[in-house]
Amino acid sequence: MSPAGSPPHRYHPRFPYHVQYIKNSNYLHFQITMSQSAPSDAESLPPPGLTTHSDLSCGHDVPEDPAASAETQQPSQIPESALQTTDVATEDTGDTLTSSESHLKCDGHLTECDQSVSLEPDATEEEKDQEVSHSSSRQAWGGWGSWGKSLLSSATSTVGHSLTSVKVKAGEALRLHRTSVGEEAREEEEDTTEENAVASNRGVFSAISNVVQNTGKSVISGGLDALEFIGKKTMTVLAESDPGFKKTKTLMQKTASLSQMLKEAKEKERARLSNQPISAPTAHYGILFDDYQGLSHLEALEILSNESEAKVQEYLSSLEEEEQEEVKKELIFIKDIFIKREEEKEEEAGNEEQAKDEEFMSVLTELLFELHIAATPDKLNKARISAHEWVSKVERPVTTETVGRETREQPGGEQGEEGEDGLAKEEKREEDDLISSVSTSVFVLQAVYMSSVGSLAEVTARSIEQLHKVAELILHGQEQEQEKPARDQAHVLTRLTCAMCKEVECLAGKFSDTLLLVGCQRKAEELSPLIESVLLEGSNSTNYIQNAFQLLLPVLQISHIESQRCTTFFNQPATHVFGM
Amino acid sequence: MAYAYLFKYIIIGDTGVGKSCLLLQFTDKRFQPVHDLTIGVEFGARMITIDGKQIKLQIWDTAGQESFRSITRSYYRGAAGALLVYDITRRDTFNHLTTWLEDARQHSNSNMVIMLIGNKSDLESRREVKKEEGEAFAREHGLIFMETSAKTASNVEEAFINTAKEIYEKIQEGVFDINNEANGIKIGPQHPTTNSTLPGSQGGQQAGGGCC
Numbered sequence: 001m002s003p004a005g006s007p008p009h010r011y012h013p014r015f016p017y018h019v020q021y022i023k024n025s026n027y028l029h030f031q032i033t034m035s036q037s038a039p040s041d042a043e044s045l046p047p048p049g050l051t052t053h054s055d056l057s058c059g060h061d062v063p064e065d066p067a068a069s070a071e072t073q074q075p076s077q078i079p080e081s082a083l084q085t086t087d088v089a090t091e092d093t094g095d096t097l098t099s100s101e102s103h104l105k106c107d108g109h110l111t112e113c114d115q116s117v118s119l120e121p122d123a124t125e126e127e128k129d130q131e132v133s134h135s136s137s138r139q140a141w142g143g144w145g146s147w148g149k150s151l152l153s154s155a156t157s158t159v160g161h162s163l164t165s166v167k168v169k170a171g172e173a174l175r176l177h178r179t180s181v182g183e184e185a186r187e188e189e190e191d192t193t194e195e196n197a198v199a200s201n202r203g204v205f206s207a208i209s210n211v212v213q214n215t216g217k218s219v220i221s222g223g224l225d226a227l228e229f230i231g232k233k234t235m236t237v238l239a240e241s242d243p244g245f246k247k248t249k250t251l252m253q254k255t256a257s258l259s260q261m262l263k264e265a266k267e268k269e270r271a272r273l274s275n276q277p278i279s280a281p282t283a284h285y286g287i288l289f290d291d292y293q294g295l296s297h298l299e300a301l302e303i304l305s306n307e308s309e310a311k312v313q314e315y316l317s318s319l320e321e322e323e324q325e326e327v328k329k330e331l332i333f334i335k336d337i338f339i340k341r342e343e344e345k346e347e348e349a350g351n352e353e354q355a356k357d358e359e360f361m362s363v364l365t366e367l368l369f370e371l372h373i374a375a376t377p378d379k380l381n382k383a384r385i386s387a388h389e390w391v392s393k394v395e396r397p398v399t400t401e402t403v404g405r406e407t408r409e410q411p412g413g414e415q416g417e418e419g420e421d422g423l424a425k426e427e428k429r430e431e432d433d434l435i436s437s438v439s440t441s442v443f444v445l446q447a448v449y450m451s452s453v454g455s456l457a458e459v460t461a462r463s464i465e466q467l468h469k470v471a472e473l474i475l476h477g478q479e480q481e482q483e484k485p486a487r488d489q490a491h492v493l494t495r496l497t498c499a500m501c502k503e504v505e506c507l508a509g510k511f512s513d514t515l516l517l518v519g520c521q522r523k524a525e526e527l528s529p530l531i532e533s534v535l536l537e538g539s540n541s542t543n544y545i546q547n548a549f550q551l552l553l554p555v556l557q558i559s560h561i562e563s564q565r566c567t568t569f570f571n572q573p574a575t576h577v578f579g580m
Numbered sequence: 581m582a583y584a585y586l587f588k589y590i591i592i593g594d595t596g597v598g599k600s601c602l603l604l605q606f607t608d609k610r611f612q613p614v615h616d617l618t619i620g621v622e623f624g625a626r627m628i629t630i631d632g633k634q635i636k637l638q639i640w641d642t643a644g645q646e647s648f649r650s651i652t653r654s655y656y657r658g659a660a661g662a663l664l665v666y667d668i669t670r671r672d673t674f675n676h677l678t679t680w681l682e683d684a685r686q687h688s689n690s691n692m693v694i695m696l697i698g699n700k701s702d703l704e705s706r707r708e709v710k711k712e713e714g715e716a717f718a719r720e721h722g723l724i725f726m727e728t729s730a731k732t733a734s735n736v737e738e739a740f741i742n743t744a745k746e747i748y749e750k751i752q753e754g755v756f757d758i759n760n761e762a763n764g765i766k767i768g769p770q771h772p773t774t775n776s777t778l779p780g781s782q783g784g785q786q787a788g789g790g791c792c
Binding site for chain 2: 264267268270271293296297300303304307375468469472473475476
C-alpha cells in the first residue's frame with residue numbers, strides 16, 4: 001500500500017493507466033494541436049471577466065501601467081478569463097478548425113493522423129504556451145499537469161476502446177466520411193473527457209473544446225446515425241461516470257465572475273439532483289463548497305477586491321504625472337511579488353518535499369502572525385485536521401472490516417446506508433470473509449470518496465475564508481496604522497497561499513491513496529473515476545485558492561497607498577481622499 | 581434542495597446588539613451567550629417556505645464595530661432585505677439607528693426591505709427603549725418592526741420570515757426586478773430548463789438558456 005501523503009501527480013504504480021496511456025496517447029493529438037491555435041485567439045481578446053480591473057483602468061483614463069498591471073493579473077485568473085473568452089473565441093477558432101479538419105481529410109488515413117504526433121513534444125510546447133501566457137500558474141502546470149495527462153489518457157482509454165471496435169465494424173459503411181467525421185466524433189468525446197481531466201487547465205482548452213464539440217455535433221447530425229449513437233452513448237457514459245462533468249461543462253459557458261460561475265454550477269447541480277430519484281449517493285463538490293460558505297466568502301472577497309481596485313485607479317488618476325509614475329512603480333513592485341510566488345514555491349517544494357502534518361498549522365499561524373493582523377486559522381485548521389484524521393483512521397486498520405466501521409464515523413458525510421451494512425457484515429465476517437469484504441468495499445469506497453470530496457470542499461472553503469478575513473483585516477488595519485509594509489505582507493501572503501495549496505494537493509494525494517487502499521479489490525473501472533474525480537477537485541481547489549489570492553492584490557495596493565499617505569501627510573490625516 | 585428564489589439579507593446595527601446571535605438562532609436554533617466579535621462579515625443560510633415556494637435566505641452578518649464600517653458598507657449592495665438591530669437594554673444603540681439607516685439606504689438599492697429589530701426582549705427588567713419607541717421609529721421610516729430575543733428564540737423566525745414575505749410580495753407586485761441581481765434576488769435553478777439531466781451534449785444550450 002502506498003504511503004500517505006504522496007503527491008497527486010505521482011501516479012500509483014499499481015494503476016493500469018500507464019499502458020493505456022501510451023497506447024492511447026495518439027488520441028490526445030487533437031486537443032493538443034488545436035489548443036495551440038486556440039489560445040492565441042482567446043488571448044488577443046480582452047478578458048471580459050476582469051471588467052472591474054481592466055475597465056476601470058480604461059474608464060478612468062489612467063496611463064498604461066496600471067492597465068498593464070491589470071492585464072498581468074489575468075494569468076492567474078485563467079479559469080475565469082479563459083471561460084469568458086470562450087464564447088467569443090468560438091467563431092474565430094471555428095476557422096482554424098475547419099482548416100485543420102480539411103487537412104485531416106486530405107490525409108485520408110486515420111492511421112497517419114494517429115501516428116503523426118506524439119504526445120510529449122506537443123505537451124511541452126503546450127507547457128511553453130502556458131509559461132508565456134500564464135506565467136503565474138506555471139507551478140500548477142508542472143505539478144498537476146502530469147497527472148492531468150494521465151487522467152486524460154485513462155479516461156480516453158475507456159472511450160477509445162469501444163469506439164475503435166465499433167469503428168472497425170462500421171468502417172465499411174462509412175468509408176469516405178470516416179476519416180473526417182470519425183475524427184470529429186472522437187474529438188468530441190475526447191474533449192468532454194478533457195474537460196474533466198484538465199479542468200484546471202481549462203484556460204487553454206476551453207476555447208477550442210466548444211468549437212470542436214459544436215462542429216462535431218453538426219457533422220454527426222448531418223446524417224451519420226451510427227456515429228451519432230456512439231457519440232451520445234459516450235457522452236452518457238462520461239456524464240454518468242463523472243459527477244464533476246456537468247459542472248465543468250457549465251463553467252465553460254459562463255461569463256460572469258468566478259463566484260458567480262461557481263454559484264451557477266452548483267445550482268445546476270442541485271437542480272439536477274432534485275430532479276433525480278435519490279439513488280446512488282455521489283459527492284458534489286460545488287454544493288459542499290457552498291454549504292461551507294466558500295462561495296459567499298469568495299463573493300465578499302471579490303467585492304472588496306473590486307472596490308479596492310476602483311480606489312487605486314481613482315487615486316492614481318488624481319495624481320500629477322510624476323507622482324503617478326512613482327506610485328505606479330510601487331504598485332507594480334507589489335504586483336511582482338504576487339507573480340513571483342511561483343518560483344519561490346518551487347524552491348520551497350524542493351526543500352521540504354514531505355510536509356509534516358503539524359507543519360502546516362505552525363506555518364499558517366506564523367504567517368498570519370507575520371502579517372500583523374489578528375486572524376487565527378482555527379476554522380481552517382479544524383477542517384484539515386478532521387480531514388487528516390479520517391484518512392489515518394481508514395489507513396490504520398487495513399482490513400476492510402475496520403474500514404467499514406471507521407468510515408461510518410467520519411464527519412460531513414450523509415452515508416446512512418453503510419451503517420447497517422457494517423453491522424451485518426460483522427456478524428458473519430468469520431465465515432465468508434471474501435464475499436463480505438467485496439460487498440462492503442463498495443460502500444466503503446463510496447464513503448471514502450464522499451469524505452474526500454467533502455474534505456476538499458471544506459478545506460478549500462476555509463482557505464478562501466481565511467484569505468477573505470485577511471483582506472478584511474488588512475483594510476481594517478489600514479486605519480489603525482500599525483501594520484507591516486504592504487510589500488512585506490505581499491511576501492507573507494504569497495507563502496501563505498503556497499502553504500494552503502500545498503496542503504490541498506497533499507490532501508488530494510492522500511485521498512486518492514486511501515481510495516486505492518480501500519478499493520484495491522474493486523475493478524479499475526469502478527475505482528478510477530472516483531480517483532480521477534478526487535484529483536480533479538484537488539486541482540480545482542488549488543485554482544480557487546490561487547484565484548482568491550490574486551483578489552488580494554488590489555487590497556494590498558490600496559493599503560499601501562493609504563499607509564504611504566499616512567506617512568507623507570502624517571500631520572494631516574484628514575486628507576484621506578477615500579471613504580475607507 | 582432546490583429553491584424558487586434566493587434572497588440576500590444583511591444584518592446591521594451597533595456592536596453587541598446580538599446580530600450574530602440572531603443569525604445563529606435562526607440557522608442553527610442555538611444560542612451562544614458569549615460570541616466572538618465578528619470580523620468583517622460572516623455568513624449563514626437557511627431555506628424557508630413562503631406561499632408554498634422554497635426560498636433560500638443567504639444572510640450576511642456584518643461586524644458592528646465602527647472601525648469595520650467602511651468595509652461592511654461594501655457588502656450592503658445587492659441585498660434584498662436588511663435586519664437593522666438595536667438592543668432594547670442600550671439606548672445608545674437605538675439612538676444610532678438613524679445613522680445606520682442612512683448608511684443602508686445610501687449603499688443599497690432603494691427597494692430593500694428593512695426590518696427594525698429590538699433585540700434582547702427577554703431582558704425586560706433592563707429595558708431602556710420602550711416598544712412604542714421602536715414602533716414609532718419604524719412607522720416614521722417605513723420599516724417593519726419586531727422585538728426579538730435571540731436567547732429565547734422569541735420572534736426570531738418571524739423576523740426573518742416576515743422580511744422574506746415582504747420581499748416576496750414586492751416581487752409579486754413587480755416592484756423588484758428579479759432579473760437584476762443587484763436587487764439581491766435570484767431565481768432558483770429549476771426555472772430555466774428541466775432537461776438538465778440530459779447528457780453533456782445539452783450542456784451548452786442549457787447553460788445558455790439559463791442566463792436569459
